[in-house]
Amino acid sequence: MEHLQFQFPGSSDRQQDKPAVLVGVVSSGNLEVLIEMAALGGGSQIHVSTKASGFAEIWEAVITDFATRHDLANLMISINDGGSTPAVVSLRLDQAMQEFLGMPS
Amino acid sequence: MTDYSQQYRGHSYYEASARQRIALLLDSESFEELLGPADRLTSPHLEPLGQPCSFDDGIVIGRGRIDGRPVLVASQEGGFMGGAVGEVHGAKLTGLLELALSEKPAAVILMLESGGVRLHEANAGLIAISEIIRAVLSAREAGVPVLGLIGGAYGCFGGMGIVARCCDSLIINEEGRLGLSGPDVIETTMGVEEFDASDRALVWRTVGGKHRYLLGEVQCLVEDDIAAFRAAAIENISMPVSLTLEVLEQEQLDLTRRLQNFGKCQDGIDVWQSMGIETPAMLPLLNIRDFLQIVAAQAKDNDEG
Amino acid sequence: MKVEPLLHELFPAGHSVSVKANLMSGYGTAGQGKVAVLGTTGHLAVSAEVALALADFVLSVVRENPGIPILMLVDTQGQKLSKADELLGLNGYLAHLVKCLDLARRRGHRLITLVYDEAVSGGFLSFGLMADEIHALPDAQISVMNLPAMSRITKLPLEMLQELSAKSPSFAPGVDNFYKLGGVLSIWRPQLAKHLEAALKRQPCGDHRRDDGLERMGRKLAARVSRLVSATKPKTV
DSSP, X not given: OEEEEEEEOOOSOOOSOOOOXXXXXXXXXXXXXXXXXXXXXXXXXXXXXXXXXXXXXXXXXXXXXXXXXXXXXXEEEEEEESSOOHHXXXXXXXXXXXXXXXXXX | OOOOOGGGTTOOTTXXXXXXXXXXXXXXXXXXXXXXXXXXXXXXXXXXXXXXXXXXXXXXXXXXXXXXXEEEEEEEOTTTGGGOBOXXXXXXXXXXXXXXHHHOOSEEEEEEOBOSBOGGGHHXXXXXXXXXXXXXXXXXXXXXXXXXXXXXXXXXXXXXHHHHTTSSEXXXXXXXBBOSSOHHHHHHHHOTTTOOTTOHHHHHHHXXXXXXXXXXXXXXXXXXXXXXXXXXXXXXXXXXXXXXXXXXXXXXXXXXXXXXXXXTOOSHHHHHHHTTOSOGGGGGGSOHHHHHHHHHHHHHHHHHO | OOHHHHHHHHOTTOBOOEEETTEEEEEEXXXXXXXXXXXXXXXXXXXXXXXXXXXXXXXXXXXHXXXXXXXXXXXXXXXXXXXXXXXXXXXXXXXXXXXXXXXXXXXXXXXXXXXXXXXXXXXXXXXXXXXXXXXXXXXXXXXXXXXXXXXXXXXXXXXXXXXXXXXXXXXXXXXXXXXXXXXXXXXXXXXXXXXXXXXXXXOOOSOOHHHHHHHTTSSSSHHHHHHHHHTOOOOOX
């Protein structure tokens, strides 16, 4: 098992307070993504706990790509991963963001 | 009585996640989760064994409404470790049943999908299931009906199979399985001649929804549609069963008779044949509506005969 | 420990417990009066037939001997593993036994368990674990499953499981582990009759196994988590 952490500097400063959102299931080849608001001065943190070790670089690439596609200001994103492919990780992250943005403030 | 309104129809119970089942079973937007993922009450026993956690430890619990009536609800996520019960998972469920003692909801609805004790936390899981059993029976004693719903890929086995049969009533689809030791466990310990777990048709004739319905192990057999589960749940809330001496003496008679009649059977087909079903081999192939019609007709014949 | 010496030690004043096909039932005389005794010997596997026999005795005690304590003596290798029992709905038979014991409890019968040899999984769940108090002899063997079988099913290496066994009581077979988790209330060393008398005098007070597990540091989360849920304030509309 491996624990990884990624941080991105602040862009905007998201003000609205949205409730936490969870997407996905920690089964084989799948993952859960939890998105919560956090006081991060406009920045964001992504925590990953993954069953498979040795893929830090791939996680970095997938997550950096995700961070460029979305405004992650003041978001803490936590992942429990049961050994997913990069494509599934990307998909789940996008699904989680979509659900998070759809929530009323 | 039935609520087949458009918004609820057309979602497979079998395919749905634990969370999706709750969202579609209960009245729209009525669910309020307790001890949700943001609370991070995860299992401390998994990391040492290289197993990732789940933020809700594989069970979603909370309050909601069904047909306007307040209920407490729990839904096990089979995808996470087969829905198996660990320390935290079990405590969430026991706590929910104990909440029923003070809140007195119209019912506690348990969406059961579990292999039983989570081996990674075996001892804690076994004691937890015993605590769940006591809590189900306490809730019933306090006048709160406990309904069980079964219908996912992982079935309801192990100690949770005992919990299931402590409920007032059980609702199952054809895809659902209910038993004690899973077919694979029996094959591994007793050999493939005893039980060929790869023979899917045999498995479903032994522990599947239709057979359990015929045996009287479950009260309702429904289509694999969350709307159908919802309608059955609404109806069953009003039909609690008090566990009196008379009721249990009757159950003792029924189970004794079942053992006498079917104790030598090795296959569901033998059981159904003994029940007087004329073409037992057909039963697994029928859709739910036709199946229920044939079974009702047979029961009528048995009564009149 | 063999059944006859066990019964003699538990009931020095005498008993009428008989054993047939590894099933025990009858009555013993304790200081406070008659005690119903039921249980298993010979590591009996709990099948549909066994569950029915045990339940039958429990129901007869409820009918004919209102309010007397019930002592459960446990020696089982677990649930019966057979297709025929699964076909019949073995989980339903075990649930029936559990419901009969709970009925007895609600009717004022004190339920006490003594694990005197093996107690495994579903077999243990179906009667012994339903008691108000669960006790064990020091050399009793309580388990969910043996480590090699756990290793096969979880696909985790046996060495990893053995290593974890040394560190965590949550997991490996053993009376001491179950004690730490609150699953066993106490371990009875001679003299058994004194322990039984003391247990018979105590009033049942709900299922406090989680609190015991917390106090003994074997189950640190269960009590807290369940209380967080059950103490939830009602929603104000």
